[in-house]
Amino acid sequence: MRILLGDSEIRDGVRRLGREIQAFYGQKPLTIVGVMTGSVMFLADLLRELAMPLRVGVIQARSYRDGRAGKLVINADFMPHIAGRDVLIVDDIFDTGQTLFELTDQIDHLQPKSVRLAVLLTKKGRKRVGMEPDHVGFDIPNEFVVGYGLDYRDAYRHLPYVAILEEPDRIAAERLAEEAEQRGTTDQESAAAAKRE
Numbered sequence: 001m002r003i004l005l006g007d008s009e010i011r012d013g014v015r016r017l018g019r020e021i022q023a024f025y026g027q028k029p030l031t032i033v034g035v036m037t038g039s040v041m042f043l044a045d046l047l048r049e050l051a052m053p054l055r056v057g058v059i060q061a062r063s064y065r066d067g068r069a070g071k072l073v074i075n076a077d078f079m080p081h082i083a084g085r086d087v088l089i090v091d092d093i094f095d096t097g098q099t100l101f102e103l104t105d106q107i108d109h110l111q112p113k114s115v116r117l118a119v120l121l122t123k124k125g126r127k128r129v130g131m132e133p134d135h136v137g138f139d140i141p142n143e144f145v146v147g148y149g150l151d152y153r154d155a156y157r158h159l160p161y162v163a164i165l166e167e168p169d170r171i172a173a174e175r176l177a178e179e180a181e182q183r184g185t186t187d188q189e190s191a192a193a194a195k196r197e
Contacts, residue, residue, distance in 0.1 A: 001146070001169050005138060005162040010120075010148055013137040014042065017118060018049025020135055021088065024116075029053040031085045031112075035103065036060040037157070038092035041149040042120045042137075046090060055080050061103050074106060087112040092149045093121040094136070097129035104131070121145070121162070144170075153177040 005013070029052065034043035036058045047056065060075040087107065091100060100117060107115055118135035125142050140162075146152050146169075147159030155173035156165070165173075 001156075001163040001166055003161050003163045004140060004143070004145060005148075007160040010137075010160075010162065011045070013120070014045045015049055017135050017137050018046055021046075021118060022050055022052065024135075025052055025086065025088075027052050028086060029055070031055040031057070031080055031082055031087045033079055033082070033087060033089050033107070034058045035089065035091040035100075038149045038151070039090050039120075042092055043090050046118070055085075059103070061099055074103065082107065082110050082112045084111065084113050086114045086116075088116050088118055088135075090118050092119065093123065093145075094119045094133050095123050095126050097127050097131060100133070101129040101131055120148070121150075 030050070032043070032047065032050075032054060034040070034056070037060070043056075043058075047054065057078055057080040059079045089100065089104065089107065094100060094117075100119075104115055104117070116135070117131075117133040119133045120137040121140050122133060122136050122138075123142050124139055143164045144152070145162050146156035146165050147162045149157055150162065151157040152165055152170060152173045153176075155176055156163075156169070
């Protein structure tokens with residue numbers, strides 16, 4: 001793995017974003033909606049940088065499964081009521097932009113007063129939609145990155161830095177995911193057998 005952004009660099013970037021967002025909204029109440037699961041670390045750190053009255057919720061939007069792109073699935077069970085409120089969507093990365101574009105469209109149907117986007121990372125040369133995030137921590141090259149909430153097959157999310165995933169790390173994550181799947185199948189089979197007895 002090759003470190004792209006160290007933990008102190010990320011902290012400085014999150015502080016800068018916090019000042020930028022605070023300057024934009026001032027003391028107006030703000031509803032922040034974090035996009036799970038990738039934004040967890042960024043969301044927690046960003047919240048500590050803001051001083052306006054806040055409401056916080058999360059939404060799960062997933063378009064990748066086992067490392068492959070698919071249909072966007074949204075779970076809004078933990079999102080607060082947003083009609084008539086200023087909303088800031090917080091996510092880890094703006095890659096092609098497709099996920100955030102579709103998510104913003106769906107949130108617009110809930111009639112918020114305004115919707116803006118804050119992302120930790122944007123990838124250069126990958127955008128496929130006609131929108132841009134309003135607040136960006138870092139522009140990064142078109143590389144697959146992990147750490148600070150970003151994962152590959154649920155691995156590496158816990159790292160305190162952002163790193164470029166290299167082939168040996170990808171292979172290790174694949175192996176761990178396959179072992180976990182096999183253990184899950186074995187556990188389910190054992191539970192079913194015990195239930196029959």
